[in-house]
Amino acid sequence: MIGEWLDIGWLDEIPLRGSRVIEVADGDDIAVFRTGDGKVFALRDRCPHKHGRLSQGIVHGGAVACPLHNWRISLSSGEALGEDQGCTPTVPVRIDAGRVLIQRAAMLAAAA
Amino acid sequence: MLIFGQAFASGGGQADPKAAVAALSDDAEICGCNGVSKGQVLACIEKGACSLDAVRDTCKASASCGSCTGLVENLLALALGEEVQAGPRTMCRCTSFGHGDVRREIVAQAMRSIPEVMQKLHWSTPDGCSSCRPALNYYLLCALPGEYVDDQQSRFVNERMHANIQKDGTYSVVPRMWGGLTNPRELRAIADVVEKFNAPMVKVTGGQRLDIFGIRKEDLPAVWADLGAAGMVSGHAYGKALRTVKTCVGSEWCRFGTQDSTGLGVKIEQATWGSWMPHKFKIAVSGCPRNCAEATIKDFGVVCVDSGYELHVGGNGGIKVRVTDLLCRVATEEEAIEHCAAFIQLYREEAWYLERTAPWIERVGLAYVQSRLLGDAQERAALAARFLHSQKFCQDDPWAKRAAGAEREHHAPMAIFTPMEIPA
Numbered sequence: 001m002i003g004e005w006l007d008i009g010w011l012d013e014i015p016l017r018g019s020r021v022i023e024v025a026d027g028d029d030i031a032v033f034r035t036g037d038g039k040v041f042a043l044r045d046r047c048p049h050k051h052g053r054l055s056q057g058i059v060h061g062g063a064v065a066c067p068l069h070n071w072r073i074s075l076s077s078g079e080a081l082g083e084d085q086g087c088t089p090t091v092p093v094r095i096d097a098g099r100v101l102i103q104r105a106a107m108l109a110a111a112a
Numbered sequence: 113m114l115i116f117g118q119a120f121a122s123g124g125g126q127a128d129p130k131a132a133v134a135a136l137s138d139d140a141e142i143c144g145c146n147g148v149s150k151g152q153v154l155a156c157i158e159k160g161a162c163s164l165d166a167v168r169d170t171c172k173a174s175a176s177c178g179s180c181t182g183l184v185e186n187l188l189a190l191a192l193g194e195e196v197q198a199g200p201r202t203m204c205r206c207t208s209f210g211h212g213d214v215r216r217e218i219v220a221q222a223m224r225s226i227p228e229v230m231q232k233l234h235w236s237t238p239d240g241c242s243s244c245r246p247a248l249n250y251y252l253l254c255a256l257p258g259e260y261v262d263d264q265q266s267r268f269v270n271e272r273m274h275a276n277i278q279k280d281g282t283y284s285v286v287p288r289m290w291g292g293l294t295n296p297r298e299l300r301a302i303a304d305v306v307e308k309f310n311a312p313m314v315k316v317t318g319g320q321r322l323d324i325f326g327i328r329k330e331d332l333p334a335v336w337a338d339l340g341a342a343g344m345v346s347g348h349a350y351g352k353a354l355r356t357v358k359t360c361v362g363s364e365w366c367r368f369g370t371q372d373s374t375g376l377g378v379k380i381e382q383a384t385w386g387s388w389m390p391h392k393f394k395i396a397v398s399g400c401p402r403n404c405a406e407a408t409i410k411d412f413g414v415v416c417v418d419s420g421y422e423l424h425v426g427g428n429g430g431i432k433v434r435v436t437d438l439l440c441r442v443a444t445e446e447e448a449i450e451h452c453a454a455f456i457q458l459y460r461e462e463a464w465y466l467e468r469t470a471p472w473i474e475r476v477g478l479a480y481v482q483s484r485l486l487g488d489a490q491e492r493a494a495l496a497a498r499f500l501h502s503q504k505f506c507q508d509d510p511w512a513k514r515a516a517g518a519e520r521e522h523h524a525p526m527a528i529f530t531p532m533e534i535p536a
């Protein structure tokens with residue numbers, strides 16, 4: 001189906017161990033992360049704790065540390081790690097010839 | 113119930129700290145950040161948390177700002193006696209080295225990057241964590257002024273964004289006002305920014321600056337451009353850095369003033385702004401011992417007297433208020449500025465990341481600091497010279513660079529998506 005995967009830009013527009021956001025009209029931002037080993041993940045840009053902007057956290061291993069109170073959120077599952085409880089919706093992403101593609105329906109659901 | 117003056121309970125060489133925590137009631141608040149009481153900490157120790165890390169993981173006490181670490185350690189000691197898993201304090205769970213070891217090895221082995229440190233010191237994680245990466249970034253920056261390339265992804269959000277994140281995800285912006293002085297041009301530019309960007313609040317800070325709240329991260333570069341056009345630079349209110357030099361009106365206006373405290377404050381701020389430190393660093397200059405600028409609760413404080421300048425170090429307000437120690441008295445402004453630069457450099461080179469001057473001085477002792485700064489004029493001059501050297505690379509307004517378009521990726525979204533554009 002046309003438009004199922006949306007092209008959001010070049011992989012190297014996302015800093016290594018960093019993140020960029022996609023603004024979704026009338027919804028929450030989606031944060032797109034690139035880990036030290038080059039994998040890409042997308043999550044709603046909201047911490048399950050008190051809605052901290054995960055895109056502004058420090059990315060280490062396969063997790064991001066929330067900038068507000070330092071919960072660690074798994075980038076692959078969106079689950080809080082350690083003893084903390086909570087989950088942020090994730091969105092499938094894939095890389096094609098250096099471009100980052102994100103699944104449209106899942107992104108809209110996560111941003112809603 | 114809130115516990116004030118943790119010095120009594122968290123050690124610092126006074127009366128038995130364990131007895132002090134034992135005396136607290138169960139509902140006494142231990143961790144103010146996460147609202148954890150003594151009873152809750154003890155309950156989590158009882159359930160098997162037998163180390164500081166385990167307590168932090170389970171009930172979150174001391175997991176945020178860390179200033180109640182001493183209290184939690186004393187509760188552990190109280191509850192477990194000999195069974196506490198003490199061992200040397202490591203930097204974080206990625207390494208078995210402490211901060212002191214890591215700093216020493218970085219210099220001894222002339223290491224040049226975070227990956228190199230992690231590899232040579234056998235880090236157990238591929239790219240560290242949110243505790244060690246900012247520390248290593250600072251240690252390298254301090255060791256290699258002008259050579260080390262700052263790793264933005266190892267900076268906490270505020271330092272990466274050059275503004276203070278607020279709980280709603282917007283930022284607050286504090287332009288520098290040298291010595292707390294301002295003028296119509298700056299005030300107009302600030303007022304215009306407030307209106308143009310609909311900032312919901314402007315507040316006078318404790319450090320005599322104006323703080324503009326509610327700026328969106330996308331708007332930060334434009335805000336900085338407008339402030340920069342009026343001659344203002346970053347106030348570093350967001351950084352482990354020189355924050356503010358607070359002054360009183362001094363001999364120019366005040367009938368009690370003994371020296372030009374305002375003028376000296378401006379000179380000190382112009383010499384020290386932009387420098388990265390282990391933690392935030394505040395300075396004040398008061399024109400007489402009435403001390404209207406509260407110089408004796410600053411990291412470095414000057415109290416002017418008839419015969420010259422009293423220099424005070426190691427004070428802070430905040431959670432654990434600590435009054436400064438008197439470092440020495442000097443006769444001239446030049447000496448005051450040189451001592452200030454040398455003190456800052458000693459702190460920059462030797463304190464641990466996130467250790468303010470107060471706990472650092474308590475750890476190493478005032479006598480040690482005095483011996484390094486007062487024992488040998490040449491050593492003091494060398495410290496001051498190293499500080500001024502590193503300042504050459506730091507006094508470069510980060511706001512101006514971003515306003516001119518640098519590091520746009522931190523502010524601009526990667527993509528904007530409006531669902532209506534998608535064909536049905």
Ligand code: SF4
Nearest residue numbers: 360366369399400404
């Ligand atoms: S500290 Fe002294 S000189 Fe400064 S304003 Fe107060 S009374 Fe005047």
Ligand code: FES
Nearest residue numbers: 047049050052066
């Ligand atoms: S909002 Fe993320 S840890 Fe609190």
